[in-house]
Amino acid sequence: MTHSIAIIGASGYTGAELVRIIATHPSFEIKALAANSKAGQPMASVFPHLRHLDLPDLVTWEEIDFDQIDLCFCALPHKTSQEVISKLPKSIKIVDLSADFRLRDPAEYEKWYGNPHAAPEIQKEAVYGLTEFYREEIAGARLVAGTGCNAATGQFILRPLISAGVIDLDDIILDLQCGVSGAGRSLKENLLHAELSEGTNAYAVGGTHRHQGEFDQEFSKLAGRAVKVQFTPHLGPFNRGILATCYVKGEADAVLASLQAAYADEPFISVLPKGETPSTHHVRGSNFCHIGVSGDRIPGRAIIVAALDNLCKGSSGQAVQNANLMLGEDERAGLMLAPCFP
Known part of the structure; x- marks a missing residue:
């Protein structure tokens, strides 16, 4: 049909x-x-x-x-x-x-x-x-x-971990870089090539980014209590793609196992072997999301990195x-x- x-x-x-x-x-x-x-x-x-x-x-x-x-x-x-x-x-x-x-x-x-x-x-x-x-x-x-594209990336990382109860809900840091196409096609001075290329910058610092509202809504609903993620977005000098790095208090093996279980049957989300980190190059122009987990040198902490194409x-x-x-x-x-x- x-x-x-x-x-x-x-x-x-x-x-x-x-x-x-x-x-x-x-x-x-x-x-x-x-x-x-x-x-x-x-x-x-x-x-x-x-x-x-x-x-x-x-x-x-x-x-x-x-x-x-x-x-x-x-x-x-x-x-x-x-x-x-x-x-x-x-x-x-x-x-x-x-x-x-x-x-x-x-x-x-x-x-x-x-x-x-x-x-x-x-x-x-x-x-x-x-x-x-x-x-x-x-x-x-x-x-x-x-x-929101930022909101989707952060949720692909964190929703399974909140559901499984393997991380401290009061100690979540999410740093995210998004390509310039995430700002849309309208003319803006800060998006001119000379203003953007060869550099990067944080913006909406201190929890003022609008996608924070989606994090608050979805994570709090999932946890049955208020969950506030410390989130800082960055504008990257590339056309498309998101790379999100999330720092959590939780054992890396438990974090990895929770993500593997959540996405085992998902056609568009791939959880990489422990220690591998994704790249925006490997998802560009596609509907795929790659997620990698590494242990931190500080015991009891894990680092999760996710990459997807913001436009796709x-x-x-x-x-x-x-x-x-x-x-x-x-x-x-x-x-x-x-x-x-x-």
Whole structure:
């Protein structure tokens, strides 16, 4: 069965990544591409690397005939996304890649994003889109909220460890480097080549990064008590990829065993042999996440490193993974492309 797909926000990096993935999907066909600021242009003029594909021209989202659409990916900025989704027909399934429906409590959304939530009734039906941990809920959902890319990486490390009770919940440090594409495609002075290249910097220091809200929500729910991770993100001088290094109080062998047990049957998450560390090079352009565990020289402490592609497993690939479940397809469909190396 072929499913008709629309992408709203197709002129951004995650929109282009959705097109790249869906182009080889055996059951998805792109029927509409919307980007209000680029409406009327062919996709090839916005993203020349997609020139070989037979794609519809970009339109405004209001021009889409949603009667012909089975599922819509919404790749718009936060705040804009909730306003658009509230106007879409209830008959279509939606995977939202923005932050608008990730936080279940509207007050928490306002705290982290600075604006009152404009669609709290729709928020109530949204399912959090971390596929490996919400499969059943996602399969039956109308609206799925894709996770933040940083939030997904940290959760792939920590959720199994919290569930297994093998780490001290009051002693978790997460340092994370993300490629510049994680900041989106809009023009920003600090993202100019001369400002970014040949250096790196920490930002949102002191627990102010918005993905911290997802950590607080998900880890506290899982533990049945408040869990606050010490999290510092860094902007890396590379295009795509996330490398997260997590420091915990717990025995390395128990940490490794917990991760191996949690991900033994997962097609997209690989736990490396003890002592091996992953690289963003080895997951680039793919829907895979690699996790490595090492013991620390300080007894009773472990270091976990995870790598994934922020645009794929951290966003658009995860979105397609969720869409597969929502439409009754094999979860792996369209997503088994090997990483691009070197």
